[in-house]
Amino acid sequence: MTATIISILNMKGGVGKTTVTTNISVELFNRNKRVLVIDVDPQFNSTQTLMKFFEKKLDTYFDLRDEDKTLARVFKSTNQSRGIGNSKTVATKASEASIIHTLSSNSLGGVLDIIPGDMGLIVDITDAASDKFRSFIKKNHLKDNYDYILIDCPPTWGQLTSVALSTSDYYLIPTNLDEFSTIGITLLAELLSDKVNSVDKPLKNLGVVYMFLKQNTAEDGIARDQKRFRNDIEAYFTDTMEKLVDSKVRPFDTVFYSDNYLITKSALYFDETIEKHRPDYKQKVCDLVDEIQNRLSEGSSKK
Template identity: 30%
Template structure:
């Protein structure tokens, strides 16, 4: 009897249960098959570009019942969900999401999913994917939310296997209309993420630069909120509206939602204007009892990361602001730990 073909999703599940990167799986297969597979080939298998050889499928299925010595099983979920928002564009929301995701995966060894909630597809592009192609394939958040596409069929693997991504594209520009036409439409994202929450340690939601229905949907689904803000008046002036939206969500839908803090971005200490606005930002944080993280300094490496389709911290682990991202990561992990301890007590 011929064994059924292995799907890319099945392969990814087998790999991640062993906490293997795509490079790690290729190395393991090469040791056992005496071939020369690489990360790119594993990525093509997982994303459905190339068919998985029958002997590879048989080998992996045979080993799935008992995990080989030295390959730990994953201990993941339920994921902590962090939403990154500011209603002004150009404040490094996407850069914050992508670089934080990289640190969580690479340094903290967490299993991470990025969900691109912006019709501009910024996180999708930043992680090296091309939104128009994904739109044609029907593998975007729009199709998951509004066209009944299973979320597992839309997840793509990026950053050498470190970061999973639910991509976005221009079709998501219709999200507010679609959500408005649904019963309890602003809870749809929460429902969709429930299908994968046990597969990840952290899910990061990259939101558009406005407080529309898709952003409110993200707040409804999240545990924590991070507010990036560059040292400009328009960016800072938008924070009170974000706080009002968070409070409304806490009172009506998601009482466990918390604000992780404010993350200053694009800071240039040589500019007197930046120094003055940093004081304003610190005042907003203090007035609202919020933590303010150290600033992410303005540096060309973050632009280079976008151009390369990679996190800046992958290109340069010591990039200006790396220590600030690490502090955000530690704060998020601590919040996640406390949340799980509270849930266990309850």
């Protein structure tokens, strides 16, 4: 077993990174895969979403945070621990491995673990962060213990995103279809080009997911006023971006639509109230994971 590491990223907020990360992780777990989610976003929305779903509350998260069992611990330059959000010193020091928190497991071998995010990530990152992160993965044999490692990145390009990509095999980009998102993809591609050329192993684009589109009845699933953005962005993929990132850049066939009910209730489409309201969204997650696994299989066959 060697885990496939996938970063989910975009420089723009509100494009569905948490939605994609959490839903993919749950569906892979439902397929009896061993999955680890690493929440690198200081807003830790994936942590909140998954803990609310599996544990129905966030009390456990606050306990883990106060015990120094979040991702922030990996980046600490000393063994001094502190409670994020307060000034008290934590008496019980956590080992690095203890930050891996199991959300669920089943008798068929499926596991869903998480390394919780932390607002402390905003200030605790140093230039040595990439070495610390890669060392943590290697020392704890994470690639040997999981089938998939999903990294939810911040909505910015900074040290945290760079750290995540340095350890990843693939990256997946959720995006909207509007003018700002189109511009954002071009800026992201230029930064990705530098990262791809700086790492010592292949870093490939897995695909682009169109998120929160306008509801419509068009045969291709794209509303008329969003088609021009789709056309522009896909022309950029083939004309420019693929050369920059040395990889095929393809949108997924599965797209997701905006729904105020879903947005206000949860980012996780497996929630029973959402499944009752919009059962088609759970099927869409299944379709997206099918596409992801097919692309990964294609990539493996070409090696």
